[in-house]
Amino acid sequence: MFRHVSEIETYFAQAGSLAGRIELATQAMAGFGLTSLVYDYTPVKYAHGGELITPSYLSMRNLPRDMASIWCDEGYYQIDPVQQLAFRSSAPFVWCYRSNGRTRLNRFLGDCHAPVIDYVHDSRITSGMTVPVHLPDGACATVTGICQDAADDFEREAGEVLAAFGLFAHVMHEALQRLFDDGQRRSRGVQLTPRERECVRFSADGLSAKAISARIDRAVPTVEMHLKSAARKLGARNRAQLIARAAHYGLLT
Known part of the structure; x- marks a missing residue:
């Protein structure tokens, strides 16, 4: 597990492409007891009507093949309770969809989240931790690590590495953002010529x-x-x- 910013920066410097750095981040998940990675970046979080804007960059690794298209094209991103919590939080948090979970997410879940709840249970990806990265210009990135088929003590073990995961996530975002192109930096909320x-x-x-x-x-x-x-x-x-x-x-x- 990484303990210093310089270690993480050196780690990501091994790859010179966005895809390469995402792959390095995915490989690092095992050190935090995680199996999968979700990273997304949005320059504008909310549309003027209040709904979440689909991110301009989204990468999912070691997750069901249809998940990215369902989240982006079928509106699941807008009702994803983990994403909603991330935009309201400045601190990393552990989450769990299981009925016996005692995380912030469990107190937040409602009927509007039912499609997402069903999906994560069917895919056995009910536990993880998320780091919101709020930027000075109003943009936001989130780094989420997921543990498929998590053990009953996941919440306790995740809490012990959450701070280290938070540090890793912030440095990871900096390493990725440097490689964004103009399209990835532009909001998908409205497209003007x-x-x-x-x-x-x-x-x-x-x-x-x-x-x-x-x-x-x-x-x-x-x-x-x-x-x-x-x-x-x-x-x-x-x-x-x-x-x-x-x-x-x-x-x-």
Whole structure:
């Protein structure tokens, strides 16, 4: 088990690719008594309506093949209670879906989580620990280690290594984030075209459609079309709401 930041940094420096570093992280799970790994990163946690935004980067290792698609494409990510707890917490935590579990998760579970509860029981992945990594710009990553077919004393044993796992997770995230491309750094909540983003940014600076048209060398109706398209995608009813929602999704930078 790793005990120093420098050890973890040296460990991840062995691989120069994102996939390679994920593989190293997966191999390290056994040292914490874990079998599987989930890592996700989202630059914006919540949509303007309050629901969780599907992460821009998600990697699952040693888990059922259909799990990633179910979480991302069928809405399980939005109702995943571990993810919901992670976004509300700044500290690592142990979790358990079993009826005799005594973790924070057990007090949090409700009827809305039933599909996820059924899935994890069917897949025998009912126990694990999660580390939220909240970033200064509002982005968040979570590192989750899962123990398939966990023993009855998993909660106690996991508690003994939780601090070490938390340190590992934070350094792991730093090692991974350095290798993200532009797409992985961009929220999946709303997708604007480059021209739409440009027009919205100029609008946020106080420029009129006429002034924007002069700046980008396009006709005024073309600028208005881009702004209307952006507003439609963001569900904005006016310019103020358009700018506010664009800022929420990090589209003004």
